Amino acid sequence: MANGGDDGDPRLMVSGKALVKRFGGVAAVDGIDVEVRSGEAFGFLGPNGAGKSSTMRMVACVSPRSDGELRVLGMDPDKDGPRIRARIGVVPQLDNLDAELTVRQNLQVYGRYFGLSRAHVRAKAVELMAFAELSDRADDPVDPLSGGMKRRLTIARSMVNDPELMLLDEPTTGLDPQARHLLWGRLYQLKQQGVTLIITTHDMHEAEQLCDRLVVMDGGRIVAEGSPASLIARYSTREVLELRFAPGEQDGQVSRVADLAERSEALPDRLLLYTADGEATLEAAHARGLRPVSTLIRRSTLEDVFLRLTGRSLVD
Amino acid sequence: MAAALALRILPFGRYTGRPGAVVERSIRVHSRTWTLMVSGFAEPVVYLLAFQVGFGSLVGQVIGPGGQQLTYVAFVAPALLAASAMNGAIFETTYPVFFKLRYAKVYDAMLATPLGPVDIALGEISWAVIRGGVYSVAFVVVMAAMGLVGSPLAVLLLPAALLVSFAFASVGMALSTFLRSPSQFDYIRLVVMPLFLFSATFYPVSVYPESVRWLVQVSPLYHGVELMRGLAVGVLDVGMIGNVAVLAALAAVGLAATSRRIGALLLG
Structure with missing residues (x-):
């Protein structure tokens, strides 16, 4: 052999x-x-x-x-x-x-x-x-x-x-x-x-x-x-719609569009909508009167999976 | 012999039988700095000349091992050989080892290979002994040239010098693993300086009152000095077995302690 x-x-x-x-008593690797x-x-x-x-x-x-x-x-x-x-x-x-x-x-x-x-x-x-x-x-x-x-x-x-x-x-x-x-x-x-x-x-x-x-x-x-692809498929959507607002304007916007996506997330400067079809979600959001300063439709990446699984809070 | 015993005490799997590779690294590092090695030899020789020219004329005859009358410089020379073996060993295994251990991470790199802590300890200590050995050969040659050896037994000064180097290199390296900052090297200097001065180096132990002689005899360097002085004039004494045993024990304990400390610090 x-x-x-x-x-x-x-x-x-x-x-x-x-x-x-x-x-010591702390488990760095825990089973x-x-x-x-x-x-x-x-x-x-x-x-x-x-x-x-x-x-x-x-x-x-x-x-x-x-x-x-x-x-x-x-x-x-x-x-x-x-x-x-x-x-x-x-x-x-x-x-x-x-x-x-x-x-x-x-x-x-x-x-x-x-x-x-x-x-x-x-x-x-x-x-x-x-x-x-x-x-x-x-x-x-x-x-x-x-x-x-x-x-x-x-x-x-x-x-x-x-x-x-x-x-x-x-x-x-x-x-x-x-x-x-x-x-x-x-x-x-x-x-x-x-x-x-x-x-x-x-x-x-x-x-x-x-x-x-x-x-x-x-x-x-x-x-x-x-595999990277299977993780993305399992833990994220095909696409991500990012909506960027002027400072202070995005408060309360999440609730208006959350139901348009499988999952949504509000960051300090933008809203992330996880969706299978970014284009369609964007149209729907516009139809509800949302006026973001800029928008971006992109494919989900491993980073989205990572942040979903390990959270956005800072670990040190 | 002492080393073989120490290896048996150590945990299995921590020795790969390749300390030579560690020595080889040191040889490569120093292959371009041979001039520095000259200074290690020059220092004790300068001392020797100073005693020959200066003190010799003031002090006259001294009583050496076996009641022999010796010139002062013949009395001091073997002690200087022992002291330079000690100083060289301590120098080589303190700051350079500390730096490699704490900053340069040289030992971490070694431990990622099949090498274990015992290979590292034995390799580094051996390098200090080799380097000290080179100085010792030169020193003994100078002693002979100045007519300061009175016996063919003086050829044994070399293995004796290597043993002193080994003992102090082992202990020096073990101590270095406990230090946390370069300023703490002052503690080592604080110990080495009195050892150098009070280990019957410059005058016989009989100078001290009976009540403090034991203190001198605790000094490891004293055992090196006694050994060397006897060999230089050709007087063998049963006490020499004890001297050798003390130095060998120090070497073994230092080697074992160094290996354990490297394992504890780097293999967590």
């Missing part, structure tokens, strides 16, 4: 049952069931503090679970941590590149932590620098690199052991659109090569771009699960 594990479905890269992580299959791109979505990173750390075998079952590559992280870590690649939320080493040395030294031969890591570093488009910075220190370059290098570094499973904790947070698109391209390339990806993000666009399947976490629990 290619996977070398001791039990369970060999195509399951990660399998957690009633998984719990407590810090989640999760299965990630070989070759898929799987996402953990959720606001800050939802338990995404704690889950990732348990899967990465750097944080023992408090309760429940967990198998990574068919093995138990409590017993086989080093063996599991030898076969996965980890991209932490904050870059922790070695500032005392050059770009090339970062890759070579990291490869040596995996016990790879000097000759192997020398060749691997060249290959990975090309992948990360950093070949011309090979012998520069890492500090002066841009945020996007550092992120690419961190991802390249996590690939030094040719991992079967990669864990990416908010891989594109804080990057400009160019850098994000370049990274997404690289991650897509990895997926094409058959690498299983687990990604945490609160960037809905990123989740829609990359993930085959995802779970939405909130307060340490999984509140929804499915």
Whole structure:
């Protein structure tokens, strides 16, 4: 069996049952069931503090679970941590590149932590620098690199052991659109090569771009699960009509049009009407005498699902 | 031996047998800063010359191990070797380790690989010992050149220096894991300075009144000094077994404590 594990479905890269992580008395992860299959791109979505990173750390075998079952590559992280870590690649939320080493040395030294031969890591570093488009910075220190370059290098570094499973904790947070698109391209390339990806993000666009399947976490629990399209179908409508009013004018407008949509929501500056047909709803609203300053009809996105499931209040 | 014992006490799965990869990182980091390493060697040698030229003419003969008459500089030289092994080890495992642990997150990155806390502790401590070892070789060569070694047993000064380095590097690194801000390094300096001065480094322990001698004997550096001084003049003593045991125990306890602390801090 290619996977070398001791039990369970060999195509399951990660399998957690009633998984719990407590810090002191507080449960950061509060009994989640999760299965990630070989070759898929799987996402953990959720606001800050939802338990995404704690889950990732348990899967990465750097944080023992408090309760429940967990198998990574068919093995138990409590017993086989080093063996599991030898076969996965980890991209932490904050870059922790070695500032005392050059770009090339970062890759070579990291490869040596995996016990790879000097000759192997020398060749691997060249290959990975090309992948990360950093070949011309090979012998520069890492500090002066841009945020996007550092992120690419961190991802390249996590690939030094040719991992079967990669864990990416908010891989594109804080990057400009160019850098994000370049990274997404690289991650897509990895997926094409058959690498299983687990990604945490609160960037809905990123989740829609990359993930085959995802779970939405909130307060340490999984509140929804499915493909981006199926989640949108289940938790939102096909379209969203946004009505924008002049400041102070939208009070009391909701009640006039709420029945026109499956669901409505009043934000400080606009009304959102969730509906199958935005055009028709807009006409109906006009017919009732609503005079918004501007209107927008758009398709529902994962962001609508996310906000519905995890609420609009600020979590920190 | 002590290290092997410490490894047995540690939790399973926290050692991958690859501390060499951690040492390799340090070698790469320092491969471009060899000039800095020169200073680590120069300092004790400058002391040695100062004692030769200055104090030597004032102090005259001192009674060394086994009642031998020694010049003052021959009396002090082995102690300086022990003290420089201590200083080098403490220097290497305090601020640099603190920085890597708290700010640079170098150990977090290592723990995402198969490496465990014991690999990190052993690797970092070993690097300090290697670096200290390089200084010690140079120092012993200078001692020999100045005619300050009186016995072939002096070749044992090297393993003794490595043992002193290992003991202080282990303890230094363990202490560093408890520090929260760079200003707290003053506490370590506060301990190291009296150790340097009062561990029978510059005068024999017989100078102290009987009632406070035990205090000197508690100092780990004292055990290094005694060991070195005996070896330099070629006088073996049963007490040396005790000296070695104290240093080995410190090394083992420090290594185990460091590994546990790294695990507790980073594998939560």
